[in-house]
Amino acid sequence: MIHVDHLTKRFGRHAAVEEISFDVGSGEVVGFLGPNGAGKTTTLRMLTGYLPPSAGAASVAGFDIFRQSLQARRRIGYLPESVPLYRDMRVREYLTFRARIKGLTGSVLNRRIEEVIDQCGLQAVRRKMIKTLSKGFRQRTGLADALVQDPELLILDEPTNGLDPNQIRAIRHLIKRLGEKHTILISTHILSEVEMLCDKIIIIDAGRIKAADTPSNLVSQMRAAGRITLELKGPADDAARALDGLDQVRKVSHDLSHDGWEHFSVLVESGADERARIAQLCRDRDWPLRSIYRHEATLEDVFVELTRKD
Amino acid sequence: MRTLLTLYRKEIRAFFLSPFGWVVLAFVAIMQGISLSTSMKALGDAPIRESLVYITFHTPNFWFYFLFIFPLITMRLFAEEERTGTLETLLTAPVRTWQLVSSKFLAAFSFYLLLWIPALVHFQLFGTLTDIAAPFTLGSLLGAAVIIALMGFFFTAVGCLASAMTSSQIIAGILTIGLLVIHYFLGYVPVIWGESFRASGIFHYLSCQEHLQFFTKGLIDSRPIVYYSTMAIFTLFLTHLVVDFRRWKQ
Structure with missing residues (x-):
């Protein structure tokens, strides 16, 4: 589903991501792990087409993220780290807008919106202004947006960041359920999260991949x-x-x-x-x-x- | 096309679903009203050869409020999305950069055109209230409409460019008004330095005061039409580059 080949991103002289290569198969839930500033967000931004790579290449579902950016982006549901939303929109209105620009129309549009509202537990706030929502509901709104076109690949950048323990559990539970049907690349620095959710872990530090394996293999090697x-x-x-x-x-x-x-x-x-x-x-x-x-x-x-x- | 329309609708709604758009509308309507009453007073005081439309667009307060419209309606467009991070969600959705730029520009331009509806109503009111046929011809009204639309076309594009260059609305606004004021004073160069130097023709060509003067008399000249439309398209092209380029450097 994702193929990354010697991907590099430099900001001036500083290399944020250096020659990383990895693959994510269809249906896998992969944890992208690393300390703050390791290059996780930069890598995800390159995969979603927001930042172009300085060198190397990557493809999503067979589409080059740079040359066939639009086709690749159609297949990705992306939840950025800061969960940017339009404060002045209502939840359902926002989801409708997002679904439309992702190309959904008519009855499919309405059906999908109702589905993601149900899936993400947004029933109670569907008519509320986004600016009045709590952090947890904003996170879920962002997740609902990422899911709305039923993408093959979900890219979630620290989805449980800043939530309270109950909300974290709820979001994890949701991601676990989504993992049954979608390919998910989830970035985080919370280890228990990865252990619970992921089939495979990629550990990145200072822009380089340090390890890529299943959690149990990593642990047994570390003996x-x-x-x-x-x-x-x-x-x-x-x-x-x-x-x-x-x-x-x-x-x-x-x-x-x-x-x-x-x-x-x-x-x-x-x-x-x-x-x-x-x-x-x-x-x-x-x-x-x-x-x-x-x-x-x-x-x-x-x-x-x-x-x-x- | 559907994406463009969706984006356009979202931008237009942003003008009307916040108090901001209404404040601008009220501000402009009041200034237009002041212009009209000033010119009616002038007509009452002494006989004037020019039409009501001409005088209204040549009251002292016209350029003040006119130039301030553009930073007000455009500073938000890109700067806010950049600051809140929603630009990232837009550019990672299957949206092309040109769709984003044109939807924002078209929305701001349509809102700008709406701002002139009160002025139209004012000119109609003249006849209704005074029982005298309003002293202007359809030609001068049409000319005024054309030049107002043309200047708005270019100046809104300038505002878009300024907004795309920064994530601060204030800086975007100051940049826009600065550029527009400079552009405005370029037209005064021949007035200050005289016609004796060879480049003075260029400044006549750029002078929005002169354009306004001719058009409100009903003289529709093709040169300003070409000037404003090409400049607007060029500026929008630059805006497109800036929005795309930001993804390149960061």
């Missing part, structure tokens, strides 16, 4: 720098040296001593599980081992690991 914590009784220095001597251990740190128990955390290599060997070591040296625990990586660890600056 990479897995961390083991343990408590034992014995000489702290010796224990640290002995642990460090193990094959797959990268780093040992002595956290604290408490009631004669020494707390260590051990960073191990990719995919390695050293728990059995550590236990064996303690038995050999006659150091009582009270607890040993391996921390499962979460998506948050993956994200931090890939995008932190130090």
Whole structure:
């Protein structure tokens, strides 16, 4: 559905997006993840034809976003980050206007508008002025606009930004339902959102793609720098040296001593599980081992690991 | 075509669904009324050779309110959409840039034409109220209508260009009135410097005061018609480039 090939956007000397390439298949729900200023919005703006790329190419449903912009735009429902709406219009009036410029007419137009009003829960405010609406309803109005022509592809830029927890749940629920029928590219920096909604994640930082995979694959790869914590009784220095001597251990740190128990955390290599060997070591040296625990990586660890600056 | 019409309707509604359009309409109607009563007073004071239409369009307050109409009706057009971000939703919908530019221009121009309805009514009122046939010919009224439409055509386009260049309505308005005032004073160059230099012909050609003078006498000249229409189309073309270009640089 989306094919992005070495897409680059420069603003003067600053490269906001640098040579990114990825594909989104039909029917996939893809999370576009990254810290603020990573280039998410710029990428989405290029895909929707608002900004032209400095280099590279991209296509939506087979149409080049630059040369066949109009055909590509017809297939996209886009919800920009700030949800811009006309304040002086009423909800239904706004949706009618948007549906018309997207080429809907007659009975199809009315049917679609009623459908999206139902879908987005706008029944109660359909006659209200947009400027009197709460943030949550504005977000839903924007979403209804993105949906109105029943596009093949939905591009949502931080759709739950600034909503209260109940509204976030409602919007997520809606997106989840939409994901059954549409291809969705959703940008966000809220990790739990991605874990709940997406089949695939693209992590972008400083304009480059850092990872692109399913959430579970990303997490299992990240067992990479897995961390083991343990408590034992014995000489702290010796224990640290002995642990460090193990094959797959990268780093040992002595956290604290408490009631004669020494707390260590051990960073191990990719995919390695050293728990059995550590236990064996303690038995050999006659150091009582009270607890040993391996921390499962979460998506948050993956994200931090890939995008932190130090 | 349907897209153009939808956009046009939205723009026209924006004039009438906010107090803004009505305020402008009231302001212009009042100024036109003042013009008419000033010229009726002048006719009552002393015999004048010119027609009522001519005098009304040559009262001192005419250029004041006339030039101010354009920043008022155009400053909002692009600047507001840019500031609120709705330009992004428009340009990511299947809308061509020329459709956007022409719909906004046409809406502002139609609103501008509507502003002259009170003036027409005023000229009719003269006869009704005084029981004397209004002292003007159909020719001078027609000439006035043509030149008012022509100047409006060009000046509205100038306002569109200014509005497309900035996201601040104030700056757009100041830019528009500035450009129009400069254009207005270009017509005074031969008056101030005399006719002795070779380029003075150009300034006569540009002079909107002279155009107004001839047309309100009923002399319809083809040169201003060509001048205003080509300039308007050229300015709209520039507006189109500016709106498109903004997507390029950012």
